[in-house]
Amino acid sequence: MPEAGHSLNSLERDLLAHVASSSQGAFHLAWRITFDRKVDPSNLQIALNRIRDQHETLRTARSLLNGVSVIDSAKMSDVHMDWLACEPPERVLRALLKHTLDIERGECIRALSWSSENSTTLLVVVHHIAIDGRSAANLMSSLVSQLHHLESGDPSVKAGTVMSADASFIEDQDDVEWWVSHLKSKLNGDLPHIPLRGGLESESVNSSLTDSLRLIEASSRKTAHEAVPEIAPFITAWAIMLGRLVGRETVVVGLPFVSGADSSDEVRFGVSMLPLAINVALDRTVADVISDVTNLIEHGLEHRQASVGSIVNSMSLDQTFDRTPLDGVFTINQIPSISGATISWEPIGSSPFQASLLLSNQGEDQSISLEIEIGMLKGEAIESLSERLSVLIDATIDSVGEGLGTRIRDLPMFSVNQMNSLAAFESGGESNLDAQSISHRFLDIVSTHGDEIAVISDDKNFSYRTIEKWSAAVAESLLHAGTQIGDRVAVFAGRGVESIVSFLGAARIGAVYVPVDADAPEVKICQQLRAAGVDHAIEIDSIAPELRSHISRIIKIPAADTPVADPISLENRLSRVNIDSGLYVMFTSGTTGDSKAVLIHHGGVLRLTHEQWFMQTGGPPRMLNSAPLAFDASTIEIWCPLLSGGLVSCWKRPGSDLMGIADRIARDNLNSAWLTAALFQTAVDGAPQVFSGLDVILTGGDVVSAEHVRRIQAKFPNLIVVNGYGPTENSVLTSCEVIVPGSLKDMDWVSIGRPVRGTSVQLLDENNHRVGIGASGQIVASGMGVGLGYLGNDSSGGFFHQNGMRFYRTGDMARWLPDGRLEFLGRLDGQLKIGGKRIEIGSVESAIR
Structure with missing residues (x-):
């Protein structure tokens, strides 16, 4: 040594x-x-x-x-x-x-x-x-x-x-205090905490901006007569992009200031990376931010005898930092031009800073390079971010000398090509509904399929005409009981024809049916009845005395052959029902353990039943109804067949009885069914005969195993597997992936596909900004499928309105794949799925306590 x-x-x-x-x-x-x-x-x-x-x-x-x-x-x-x-x-x-x-x-x-x-x-x-x-x-x-x-x-x-190597750098405490004061005034005393990433996420990737020379020349021209440093627009744009990436209105950008001696014969170690706190709130004008950056550069030169370590220590004596608290850095490399050799900066692949923007030139060769940790990209490709940054820099340069001018919220964050791709990815296409309501559509089907079998229940066949007459009798009974449009009607029954005619009867007069899970604890059912605001009930299975006290009016389901006495009243009521009328209430878990009552409208279901492109059965679906009626998969099982001239086979035994289900599918010649992801995988492993004869199997509610899909399609080469994704709040399906045999190849996971018709999907960051293609963002759904909100005392939750449209924040994370499909990435919160049902960890903890 x-x-x-x-x-x-x-x-x-x-x-x-x-x-x-x-x-x-x-x-x-x-x-x-x-x-x-x-x-x-x-x-x-x-x-x-x-x-x-x-x-x-x-x-x-x-x-x-x-x-x-x-x-x-x-x-x-x-x-x-x-x-x-x-x-x-x-x-x-x-x-x-x-x-x-x-x-x-x-x-x-x-x-x-x-x-x-x-x-x-x-x-x-x-x-x-x-x-x-x-x-x-x-x-x-x-x-x-x-x-x-x-x-x-x-x-x-x-x-x-x-x-x-001498110690030429001498720190000036006054300069340190100036930087401390600057940061405190902008950050309210809180320096950014930069995560110390590990593994692949800590590796850095780099990319050069393709139009670097044009941007550098444009900045030079635009700033020449505005008393603005040439680098100010670049630093401003970089700060705005960093703000989007880290989700904060004020970011800290490191900028190197020469602090040591600089003479003709000696250069000492003396460039200090000093912290510029820059406010990039959406309502600020770009011109204001450029002005702030210009002032910071000028004052930084006056107070450059400081080190970032001393500044941080003086500002946050009680804080510890894993890394230098800089959201990103901006550096300049001036490379002399030498005859016979080309000198260029070489990226390392790791950096002390999580994100760096480098402006360099060698004679006439000028470039802008971006280096960033993989973890900060959140899945977006470095080339995509570079393209977005180029667009942002261009727009920022255009804002120089504008006066009040453009606000940050109005700056483009994507190129035209990227926006065109996102627009195509986000839209599931129009759903040109051909009916005013579920009830109107069903009556149209009855007129053309009246004598065909609509429902098989308890080994009995029920034609469309029989179902229509029976449901009309139910509707009239509800009218006589004083049921009004929008009233919630609880249906106490399991799977079977009685439940289906009850749903149709309630919908026909504009009431809202509420399936009740008879297996749930009575305390839970009482809470759900209160949350849904239930006043009426149809009693098929016996209603417990403890529950009867919570319901004002209870009607017994009429017999199937009960005639309708006043069809005109039914027609008058039906004329007031439309696609925006409430259809049913389903319950989802809440963070307190209480159920949330979600109100779904006719249009939300009609968008799925009209032109059922995901149900590639070669004819009307003949579908098994094995999902609990309080689980929204039953919506697909019932309404997709009944509103297209198909058949519903009601399975009354346990949904886990796969051998019995296989026999029922074969007996009734069914061509489609829905199984939760867990049950699908169990069937593939132990009861593959379930899939024999099926054209389509729908699954979802949790992550679907790609290996299981490959195995069952290898055994049944004509079987189409549909991986459906969607929260209850967006009417069962938000997106789906139609998997034809051989399409998964060696993939380890199954996409959740593309938005369904009548639905749009955006992936947004924590500040509701679109994320780049490949980056992780929260799934936010809009369009016809978004429900009417939560009933009872629940807040709007994830529902919100904007520009006359309904939106729902799902709390689920995903990213866009290059071909426009969605890869599911998990939850934002503590929810998990068990058997396709959402469970809150908080609910479990509350129950344990």
């Missing part, structure tokens, strides 16, 4: 502290020098040694324990340089870029070189503790000059610019 020298300055202390907690190579700087000729490796080695010997900062040992000491060049071996005969694979380059430099022993530089037919490439890596990026560019220029000198045959050493 070298002998101890002087102590570290504050910048060096900051860096060493962060090096210890950062990923390998995070503080390395790398440059690629491409010579337009073959270069003798021995000359490269000599040039590297001379550069290292000449600049004591490159042979200086630094440690928190021993401080700083310069090592005598005579005691050092050659700079480590690997020589290869040809260009190495990417993994070799990555290994060199990240290979640890032992700065405690003064190893601050290493290199790799290779040649092609007419050129030689030298990759040089230096540690940021030794020099900053600005000085590194000068160092590369000096190295090229050394090589030219050697190749000319002159044995002398040209010193050029010297980089010293």
Whole structure:
């Protein structure tokens, strides 16, 4: 070890502290020098040694324990340089870029070189503790000059610019206090906490903006007469994008300020990354933000003798940070143009900062590069974010000199092509409904399929005409009981024809049916009746005395052959029913353990039953009704067949009786069924005969196993599997994936597909901004399927209105795939699915307590 020298300055202390907690190579700087000729490796080695010997900062040992000491060049071996005969694979380059430099022993530089037919490439890596990026560019220029000198045959050493290792940086406490005051005024005392990511999420990716030169030239022209620094529009746009990525109105952007000495013969370590707090709230004008950035640059130059570590320590004595509290950084590299060689910055693949925007130029070659941690992208491709950033920078440059001008909320965050793609992805298409209501549609079907079998229940067949007459009798009984449009009518029964005619009867007079889960505890049923505001009930199964006291009017279901005495009254009432009328109430779990009553309208179901493109059965669906009536999958099982001339076969035994279900499907010649994801996978494993004869099996309610889909389609090559996704609040289905045999190939997961007709889906961040293609966002549904809201005392929850449309925030996360399908990513909250039903962890915890 070298002998101890002087102590570290504050910048060096900051860096060493962060090096210890950062990923390998995070503080390395790398440059690629491409010579337009073959270069003798021995000359490269000599040039590297001379550069290292000449600049004591490159042979200086630094440690928190021993401080700083310069090592005598005579005691050092050659700079480590690997020589290869040809260009190495990417993994070799990555290994060199990240290979640890032992700065405690003064190893601050290493290199790799290779040649092609007419050129030689030298990759040089230096540690940021030794020099900053600005000085590194000068160092590369000096190295090229050394090589030219050697190749000319002159044995002398040209010193050029010297980089010293002395402690030239002297911190000014007044400058530190100025930065502290600035941050406190903008951040209310709270510095951003930057996550310390691990694994793949900590790796950095980079991309150059394709129209960099045009943007740089545009900024130069626009700022020339506005007393605005050329970099101000870039910093402003970068801050706005960072605000979107981190979900905050005020972001902290690191900007390098030269703090040490800078003379013709000496450059010392002295560029400090100082924190600019920038408010990018949506209601601010772009011009105002550019003005703020301009002022911060001017004042930053006046108060540049400060280090970010001292600023943070002075501001937050009681806080600890895993990383420097900068949301992102903006840096500039001025690379001199040298004859015979091209010098370019080389991305490392890891960085001390989670996001960096680099503006660099070498003569006429100018570029803007984006480097960002994979975890910060949240799934979006770096190329997509680069494209979006280009659009944002362009619009920001246009705002220079506008005066009041454009507000941030009105800036484009996507290119035209990206917006066109998102518009296509988000829309499920129009659902051109051909009926005024479920009841109107059913009567149309009766007129054309009257004598055909509509329902099989208890081994009995019921025709469409029989179902219509029976449901009319139920409707008249409800009218006689005083049931009004919108009244909630509880139906106490399990699966069977009686329930179906009760649903039809209630819907026919504009009432809202409420299926009651008879297996639920009575306390739960009472809570649900209160939440739904139930005043009426149809008694099919016996209603317990404890429940009867909660219902004002109870009617017994009339016999199937009961005639209708006053059909005109029924017709008059039906004429007042439309697609916006309430149809049914289903219950979902609430965070308190109480059920939430969701009101669904006729239009929400009609959008699924009209032109049933996901039910590719080759004819009207003949479908098994095995889902509990209080589970919204039963909506598909009942209404898809009945509103298209198909057949419903009511399964009254347990839904887990797969062998019995297989027999029923075969007996009734059914072509479609719905199974929850768990039951689907159980059937594939233990009762594959369930799927024999089916054209379509719908599944969902939880994550569907791709392996199980492949296995069952291999056994039944004509079977179509439909993976349906959707919360109860959006009328059963929001999106679905129609999986034809062979389409999954080697995929490990099943997409939830595309939005269904009559539904639009947006993926939004926590501030309700669209996310980029590939990035994770919350599924927000709109369109005909969104329910009418929660009943009772529940708040609007995820429902909201905007521009005359209903929306629902699902709490589910997903991302857009490049082809416009959705990949489900899980929940935002503590909900989970068991047997297709939503369960709140809070409910379980409450019950345990």
